[in-house]
Amino acid sequence: MASPEKHEIYYVPEQSKWPIVGSIALLVSVFGAGTLMNGLSSGSGAAPGQYILFAGLLLLVWMFFGWFGNVIKESRQGLYSSQMDRSFRMGMTWFIFSEVMFFCAFFGALFYVRVFAGPWLDGLGDKGVSGMLWPEFNFSWPLVNNPDPSRFPGPHETISPWQLPLINTLLLVSSSVTLTLAHHALRAGKRKALQNWLLLTVVLGVIFLGLQLAEYAHAYRDLGLTLKSGIYGSTFFMLTGFHGFHVTMGAIILTVMLIRVYKGHFTPENHFGFEAAAWYWHFVDVVWVALFIFVYVL
Incomplete structure (x- = not known):
């Protein structure tokens, strides 16, 4: 039968x-x-x-x-079951995709201002009229001299990419490495190495957030760079601020994973909760690299 x-x-x-x-x-x-x-x-x-x-x-x-x-x-x-595991993976994939589109909108706004709107206002567009709205306006990026400084005072200077931003880049890239090492330790059943590498990842994330707060304080107090500093200030704080929020959420998620690891959760075969947190953290790191290049350097 x-x-x-x-x-x-x-x-x-x-x-x-x-x-x-x-x-x-x-x-x-x-x-x-x-x-x-x-x-x-x-x-x-x-x-x-x-x-x-x-x-x-x-x-x-x-x-x-x-x-x-x-x-x-x-x-x-x-x-x-494994079918439920696939559902979780598909859900996390679509969630990260939605986050990618979220940041693409802000990067798109930055690109539009730098490549189209700014030069057009300076008379470099197809109309060919120099200074069509502000006769004294000369567009250059970063936009320090705003068209109407009485309403939108520009910053005294911009943040150097080779100080705190570079340190934060090294911190986040390093945190991706330590998180990957933690994942390999989990798959190999090395619980102590898993705990140590994951703890180090959380520490690096917290240090990143502390340095970003110090950078914001320096920008507001010493450079005159605020949300009211025209399009440069608004795009700078929207991109870096929302990224900082995502780093905060990622650090909280990884802290929860660390608590679960100390409680004995996860096995080498069953640990999608940890994997989902790692996916999110790597995504946050990639976004920061793009921020460092297009917001701070270029």
């Missing part, structure tokens, strides 16, 4: 409150951020935006802990 055909098991979780909690948290956060940015206030003159935003962020943190905790528990119980 032929043996019954074997089918791959696909785990279907029970009903969960976390999707609706996450949706509410995002709604509250966006509403709070919009209220804060537009300076709306209540009848008493108080500005509730920051409190609404903080409440939404707390809800998000609660959702992350609860939802990811459920996923970790289910994985540790052996409920996930």
Whole structure:
């Protein structure tokens, strides 16, 4: 008699409150951020935006802990099959792709200003009229002398790429190397080496964030480089600021992975949570290399 055909098991979780909690948290956060940015206030003159935003962020943190905790528990119980593993990999791949498109939009804005908008305002476009909007305006990048300095004062000077930015580049590139060594140690079953290399990766990420804060303080205090410094200031802080936010999230994710490693989680055969964190960190590192070249050097 032929043996019954074997089918791959696909785990279907029970009903969960976390999707609706996450949706509410995002709604509250966006509403709070919009209220804060537009300076709306209540009848008493108080500005509730920051409190609404903080409440939404707390809800998000609660959702992350609860939802990811459920996923970790289910994985540790052996409920996930290889089909579920493929689903996780596809989801993480699409998430990183969406992040790539996010940064492409900001790099695209930088490219458009430097290659098209700036030269066009200087009369180098197809209209051929020199200084069509500002007679005294001469475009060059970085744009230190703004067309209307009374409204958008330019910085006194720009940040040298060969000081803190270069150090931060070396830190992040080194962190990718240490994270790769941690991954190889995990696959080889070397738990102590895994702990040490992963801890060093987190430390390098934290040092990077500390140096970036020092760079921002130097830019605001000494160079006059702020978000209000025209298109150069806005593109600089939008690109580096959002990247710093992603490094912060990546460092938090790697810290969670480190805690799980110390608790004995992950095996050489089953460790996609660690792999997903590594994918994200390597993506953040690649973005920084592009930032270093196109924002600081060129």
